Amino acid sequence: MLRKKTSGVANGPLSSSFIGKAAETVVDRRAFLRGSGLAIGGLATAAALVGSNVTPAQAVGSAASVEIRKSVCTHCSVGCTVVAEVQNGVWTGQEPGWDSPINLGAHCAKGASVRETASGERRLKYPMKLTGGKWVRMSWDDAINEIGDQMLDIRKKSGPDSVYWLGSAKHSNEQAYLFRKFYAYWGTNNGDHQARICHSTTVAGVANTWGYGAMTNSYNDMHNSKAIFIIGGNPAEAHPVSLMHVLKAKEQNNAPVIVCDPRFTRTAAHADEYVRFRPGSDVALIWGIMWHIFDNKWEDKEFIRQRVYGMEDVMAEVKKWDPAETERVTGVPGSQLKRVAKIMANNRPGTFVWCMGGTQHTNGNNNTRAYCAFQLALGNMGTAGGGANIFRGHCNVQGATDFCVLSHSLPGYYGLSAGAWKHWARVWGEDIDWLKGRFDSLKGKDGKSKSLMNMKGIPVSRWIDGVLEDKDNMDQPDNLRAMVFWGHAPNSQTRMKEMKTAMEKLDLMVVIDPYPTVSAVLSDRTDGVYLLPATTQFETYGSVTASNRSLQWREKIIEPSFDSLPDHTIIYKFAKKFGFADRMFRKIKVTDDEPYVEDVTREFNGGMWTIGYTGQSPERIKAHMANQHVFDRTTLQANGGELDGEYYGLPWPCWGTAEMGHPGTPLLYDTSKPVAEGGLCFRARFGVEHEGNNLLAEGSYPVGSEIKDGYPEFTMGMLKKLGWDGDLTAGERAAIEKVAGDKTNWKVDLSGGIQRVAIKHGCAPFGNAKARVKVWTFPDPIPLHREPLYTSRRDLVADYPT
Amino acid sequence: MILTSGRLVEYEGGGDETRSNPWLAELQQDMFVEMNPFDANGKNIRNGDMVWVKTPEGAQIKVMAQVTERVAKGVAFLPFHFGGHLEGKDLRSKYPEGADPYVLGESANTAFTYGYDSVTLMQESKCSLCTIERV
Numbered sequence: 017m018l019r020k021k022t023s024g025v026a027n028g029p030l031s032s033s034f035i036g037k038a039a040e041t042v043v044d045r046r047a048f049l050r051g052s053g054l055a056i057g058g059l060a061t062a063a064a065l066v067g068s069n070v071t072p073a074q075a076v077g078s079a080a081s082v083e084i085r086k087s088v089c090t091h092c093s094v095g096c097t098v099v100a101e102v103q104n105g106v107w108t109g110q111e112p113g114w115d116s117p118i119n120l121g122a123h124c125a126k127g128a129s130v131r132e133t134a135s136g137e138r139r140l141k142y143p144m145k146l147t148g149g150k151w152v153r154m155s156w157d158d159a160i161n162e163i164g165d166q167m168l169d170i171r172k173k174s175g176p177d178s179v180y181w182l183g184s185a186k187h188s189n190e191q192a193y194l195f196r197k198f199y200a201y202w203g204t205n206n207g208d209h210q211a212r213i214c215h216s217t218t219v220a221g222v223a224n225t226w227g228y229g230a231m232t233n234s235y236n237d238m239h240n241s242k243a244i245f246i247i248g249g250n251p252a253e254a255h256p257v258s259l260m261h262v263l264k265a266k267e268q269n270n271a272p273v274i275v276c277d278p279r280f281t282r283t284a285a286h287a288d289e290y291v292r293f294r295p296g297s298d299v300a301l302i303w304g305i306m307w308h309i310f311d312n313k314w315e316d317k318e319f320i321r322q323r324v325y326g327m328e329d330v331m332a333e334v335k336k337w338d339p340a341e342t343e344r345v346t347g348v349p350g351s352q353l354k355r356v357a358k359i360m361a362n363n364r365p366g367t368f369v370w371c372m373g374g375t376q377h378t379n380g381n382n383n384t385r386a387y388c389a390f391q392l393a394l395g396n397m398g399t400a401g402g403g404a405n406i407f408r409g410h411c412n413v414q415g416a417t418d419f420c421v422l423s424h425s426l427p428g429y430y431g432l433s434a435g436a437w438k439h440w441a442r443v444w445g446e447d448i449d450w451l452k453g454r455f456d457s458l459k460g461k462d463g464k465s466k467s468l469m470n471m472k473g474i475p476v477s478r479w480i481d482g483v484l485e486d487k488d489n490m491d492q493p494d495n496l497r498a499m500v501f502w503g504h505a506p507n508s509q510t511r512m513k514e515m516k517t518a519m520e521k522l523d524l525m526v527v528i529d530p531y532p533t534v535s536a537v538l539s540d541r542t543d544g545v546y547l548l549p550a551t552t553q554f555e556t557y558g559s560v561t562a563s564n565r566s567l568q569w570r571e572k573i574i575e576p577s578f579d580s581l582p583d584h585t586i587i588y589k590f591a592k593k594f595g596f597a598d599r600m601f602r603k604i605k606v607t608d609d610e611p612y613v614e615d616v617t618r619e620f621n622g623g624m625w626t627i628g629y630t631g632q633s634p635e636r637i638k639a640h641m642a643n644q645h646v647f648d649r650t651t652l653q654a655n656g657g658e659l660d661g662e663y664y665g666l667p668w669p670c671w672g673t674a675e676m677g678h679p680g681t682p683l684l685y686d687t688s689k690p691v692a693e694g695g696l697c698f699r700a701r702f703g704v705e706h707e708g709n710n711l712l713a714e715g716s717y718p719v720g721s722e723i724k725d726g727y728p729e730f731t732m733g734m735l736k737k738l739g740w741d742g743d744l745t746a747g748e749r750a751a752i753e754k755v756a757g758d759k760t761n762w763k764v765d766l767s768g769g770i771q772r773v774a775i776k777h778g779c780a781p782f783g784n785a786k787a788r789v790k791v792w793t794f795p796d797p798i799p800l801h802r803e804p805l806y807t808s809r810r811d812l813v814a815d816y817p818t
Numbered sequence: 819m820i821l822t823s824g825r826l827v828e829y830e831g832g833g834d835e836t837r838s839n840p841w842l843a844e845l846q847q848d849m850f851v852e853m854n855p856f857d858a859n860g861k862n863i864r865n866g867d868m869v870w871v872k873t874p875e876g877a878q879i880k881v882m883a884q885v886t887e888r889v890a891k892g893v894a895f896l897p898f899h900f901g902g903h904l905e906g907k908d909l910r911s912k913y914p915e916g917a918d919p920y921v922l923g924e925s926a927n928t929a930f931t932y933g934y935d936s937v938t939l940m941q942e943s944k945c946s947l948c949t950i951e952r953v
């Protein structure tokens with residue numbers, strides 16, 4: 017497929033400036049980039065092994081006025097540091113970050129070419145609107161006014177829910193947070209972003225197993241793995257630099273690499289054991305491997321006793337998946353799966369990696385929970401070298417998920433309950449009744465009126481149905497009439513022909529993006545489409561969360577190109593048009609319509625207690641970015657200096673306030689460290705008992721805990737019972753009292769006092785419980801194999817209904 | 819045949835940014851479908867031929883055949899990232915002037931079908947059915 021382009025197929029010639037730039041470059045760009053995924057990963061490993069004695073080549077051109085600025089690649093969740101050379105405001109050169117413990121001087125093809133993403137001549141350059149089938153340039157003021165007036169009209173006639181705010185995993189954390197807050201102020205939960213269609217089944221499956229829905233360990237921690245199990249993931253192409261961490265374990269620990277995938281990918285090419293199975297049979301495959309584990313009693317019985325709930329039920333289900341049945345369904349012979357089981361049992365701790373191949377299925381939540389059960393059975397959780405290393409996709413899909421640019425929650429996974437809204441109203445300094453007044457309500461079946469504020473919005477995967485479905489079948493007053501695609505590629509969604517029909521039915525379409533995207537051309541509309549140019553992340557600044565939960569700070573490399581504006585400025589302009597800017601930005605300084613990013617970070621620091629986005633002040637994140645060289649390349653811990661003991665990027669949860677100085681949590685649920693030093697246990701999230709069984713941990717607790725057993729999540733009342741409330745300061749006590757007295761829990765205490773005191777006594781604020789492999793609130797409490805909706809094996813549907 | 823999908827190192831997501839980047843665009847210029855030699859030979863399809871991939875809800879995309887043993891017999895693979903073609907039609911003229919990506923192609927998701935996770939409404943884009951025919 018790799019053929020040289022012989023003629024310019026695109027509109028217009030390459031600009032001479034591009035040719036000029038190419039000519040300046042020392043390395044022939046084609047030679048440099050070709051086959052880049054692995055070749056560059058390989059080069060980088062070599063660089064990492066010899067350490068920093070290898071220095072990057074000197075930049076071309078005069079060194080006189082070169083300024084160095086650090087940013088982070090925008091193309092995947094690995095989070096490679098990009099070091100930009102800027103002369104007179106022009107981005108002239110680029111190096112991969114050699115000090116970054118994450119990429120150690122490596123980049124893949126995408127990272128190596130990001131300068132072109134920012135300075136690209138194919139950018140959307142001006143606000144434009146489609147009039148009579150022609151794109152017409154316009155000013156920002158006119159665009160905001162015209163769009164705003166139409167939206168306000170829709171709001172008046174059909175309600176706020178008829179406008180859909182589709183956000184992005186490309187926002188910085190601050191932009192994601194503001195975006196979420198923005199559609200709350202508009203008065204709808206009809207907002208969402210790509211995470212719905214990439215790892216939503218992971219987040220739901222994993223959070224419902226052990227508390228948090230994120231990668232538990234880190235790319236670097238795979239250096240400690242004795243075995244690496246990858247299913248439905250192709251990191252060699254999708255997360256290229258991560259592969260150098262995999263290969264380091266393979267070389268250094270002789271760790272076997274097992275790749276399960278229907279396709280022999282570039283990752284599979286590195287596998288010691290490649291398991292080819294039928295698409296959509298993940299659960300059957302995992303149970304088929306676990307059949308051998310249980311059959312040979314290779315499971316970690318003590319770990320299961322102390323820290324897992326429901327494993328007997330999994331065992332009962334797994335019993336059905338003997339080698340013959342597994343082969344009938346997955347196509348994989350039992351002899352190979354026995355070998356795989358043995359490798360994983362003999363090489364502990366092993367890590368488990370999955371990506372879209374596991375999640376994007378009608379059976380996705382069952383797949384992700386089966387993966388968790390696998391790691392729990394082997395006792396591979398909460399330990400260096402183990403873990404569920406879920407590689408996220410876009411550069412800030414972790415952050416955008418954490419800030420809940422989603423249709424079912426407020427930032428920090430607080431949900432949409434009255435309590436959640438009260439919490440955020442408190443953080444925002446907002447009048448809760450004013451917020452309520454922004455939302456529509458519906459008459460429920462019982463005749464009572466229900467505010468849509470507390471009901472889930474339409475997920476992005478179904479926006480098409482929000483337009484096309486009969487409005488009487490919907491949980492909102494009218495159909496969607498306006499769509500805003502803010503950093504979203506419509507071709508990442510299935511059913512594109514129906515999408516085209518939906519686009520044509522809308523009153524108004526607004527695309528906000530650095531590039532026009534497929535949204536600009538898919539439909540046959542001739543009017544009512546606006547394109548607004550957003551900046552790339554290289555033309556603005558703020559924090560971004562890598563897959564391993566580390567926060568990194570991007571500096572602004574260049575001023576916005578053409579007429580583009582950063583997302584937070586565009587959000588402000590719309591808020592101003594809609595008349596709520598002063599309320600929404602009351603705690604945030606704004607100059608020339610641009611909100612001050614650090615103020616936004618501080619605002620969310622004050623509210624994101626659930627997952628510990630509270631300790632990462634802008635100052636702390638920036639200090640990490642400036643001192644990348646002090647962090648260990650395996651543990652990510654700073655070794656000496658002012659940041660001694662902290663983990664790179666203060667991976668969340670970074671408990672308490674910034675002043676408390678928590679170092680971040682490099683590995684989730686690792687009881688071998690005190691909570692104050694980044695240790696943790698499984699979260700007590702599902703109550704203390706189920707059907708008379710204890711859900712709290714038994715005899716397992718983080719080192720240094722004063723409670724030597726399981727315990728529920730912390731409240732003020734619990735502190736009092738334990739006699740620890742005396743450790744609270746007067747200020748903390750007053751803040752707690754104001755929220756809900758003794759009922760105030762660790763998630764809504766705006767002073768962070770409850771967290772601080774719990775941690776002082778060695779305890780995790782969120783409690784200490786068992787992980788559960790049986791999720792009784794899901795349609796299939798124990799994950800089951802189910803045939804795909806469109807299956808090639810109709811003969812199996814009777815046994816394994818869809 | 820079973821239809822599945824995945825990513826390429828050169829592009830990201832919907833690919834609008836990366837297909838507009840000349841350094842990357844040069845490396846992957848054509849949307850393609852991977853199919854096993856057994857299936858290709860059975861349909862008289864050679865590597866590099868243009869083919870129609872047709873799916874159960876009536877969509878079809880016109881892409882280049884990549885004949886390879888990377889996929890098993892009876893399985894076809896589509897990469898993501900491409901856009902700007904729709905069922906054989908090139909939509910390049912509809913972009914604002916000078917803002918069209920260097921590389922356009924059929925979107926895998928034109929072919930992908932209905933189906934959602936019961937808990938999160940995740941879409942099904944890894945497993946559907948298709949037939950493949952020479953253009």
Ligand code: SF4
Nearest residue numbers: 089092096124127257
């Ligand atoms: S591995 Fe990911 S973050 Fe690193 S350069 Fe490549 S795309 Fe960018």
